[in-house]
Amino acid sequence: MDRDLPTFLGLPEDDDAAPDVVVLPLPYELTTSYGQGTADGPIACLEASAQVELHEVLLGEDLPAGLRFRTETPWSSEAGSLLEQLDDIEAFLRPWCGGDVFPLSLGGEHGILPPMLAALRDHPALGGDLSRLTLVQIDAHADLRSELDGEPYSHACAAARALDLGVGRLLQVGVRAHSLEEQKRIDDDERITAWFARDVMAPSGGEAAWASLLDALHALEGPVHLTFDLDGLDGTLVPATGTPVPGGLTFWHAIQAIEGVFSAPKATVISADVNEIARQADSPLTQFTAAMLATKIVGAHALARREGRWSAVGDAQQGRRTPLPRKTFSSMGND
Ligand SMILES: [Mn+2]
Numbered sequence: 001m002d003r004d005l006p007t008f009l010g011l012p013e014d015d016d017a018a019p020d021v022v023v024l025p026l027p028y029e030l031t032t033s034y035g036q037g038t039a040d041g042p043i044a045c046l047e048a049s050a051q052v053e054l055h056e057v058l059l060g061e062d063l064p065a066g067l068r069f070r071t072e073t074p075w076s077s078e079a080g081s082l083l084e085q086l087d088d089i090e091a092f093l094r095p096w097c098g099g100d101v102f103p104l105s106l107g108g109e110h111g112i113l114p115p116m117l118a119a120l121r122d123h124p125a126l127g128g129d130l131s132r133l134t135l136v137q138i139d140a141h142a143d144l145r146s147e148l149d150g151e152p153y154s155h156a157c158a159a160a161r162a163l164d165l166g167v168g169r170l171l172q173v174g175v176r177a178h179s180l181e182e183q184k185r186i187d188d189d190e191r192i193t194a195w196f197a198r199d200v201m202a203p204s205g206g207e208a209a210w211a212s213l214l215d216a217l218h219a220l221e222g223p224v225h226l227t228f229d230l231d232g233l234d235g236t237l238v239p240a241t242g243t244p245v246p247g248g249l250t251f252w253h254a255i256q257a258i259e260g261v262f263s264a265p266k267a268t269v270i271s272a273d274v275n276e277i278a279r280q281a282d283s284p285l286t287q288f289t290a291a292m293l294a295t296k297i298v299g300a301h302a303l304a305r306r307e308g309r310w311s312a313v314g315d316a317q318q319g320r321r322t323p324l325p326r327k328t329f330s331s332m333g334n335d
Helices: 038-049 082-096 110-120 155-164 180-188 206-218 251-263 285-306 311-319
Strands: 021-026 069-071 102-107 134-138 169-175 192-196 221-229 266-275
Touching (some): 021 082, 082 102, 082 110, 110 155, 134 251, 169 206, 192 206, 251 266
Parallel strands (some): 021 069, 021 102, 102 266, 134 221, 169 192, 221 266
16 A cells, blocks of 8 residues: 555554545546546545544544544546446445445545445445435535436436436435426435425525424434535535535534434444545645545544444344346446
């Protein structure tokens, strides 16, 4: 492992010991439509993480709080086509989706979501069946387009492709920039529940809508993947992300949402990602904000372990099935 690379939170790591939490940098950027710079985002986030306070109030102690962290060498691929790159991402993540380690991916554009879910399919909590999974997506965009500029695997289609893969339920938070096609998909697909920013952030009535969302998170059941697109936050907090949008979540809304998902008594967050991270040049604000969210995710995971909401994953291994034969991304199109 290349130890010139920054480690998560700047903590020393023991490469020989099996980790409890693995941080997976995915500097993937093929289809970003507006801004650029997500390829450098994960490293910028890791560098900024060294400045994050280790004290986690949820735990009453400092991270790593008895857990072993590993920061993997960033994913890279020489593959020429987009679909082959998605296959490479899936292969990179799959070894960390066995249920004993908590994988936290740092992206990279949101196009990493479909291979991330494909890698999770054989997780013991899912047993080859993605319909058991709830996807919680914090995002300014619905990412439900059938294609963007002719590309079905664009970041703007990530949630649509997740549903194509068979995800059982999709809960979206903070959406405020979406098309009529996407609105219709939200209205018509029973698997989708969208909590729009104009409702949960409304100056009048927003507080009640936000409380309803927290109730919905508390009621989640079964395995969950949390995908946090940085642009779900208000654009002032993450000006360097690919498509910053005004009117998004405040930092504390984001913290409540993360803590809410991880504390749902009948749910287990089996993996998570923070994506669309880009390095801000004039200030560390964007990458530091991403690092704060990543740290909160790990802290909330540590609390879930402590409170017994992680061992449930191990129990599910009893029902483990033989992995089903599956298609690669590159076999699904003529990329
Ligand atoms: Mn997105």
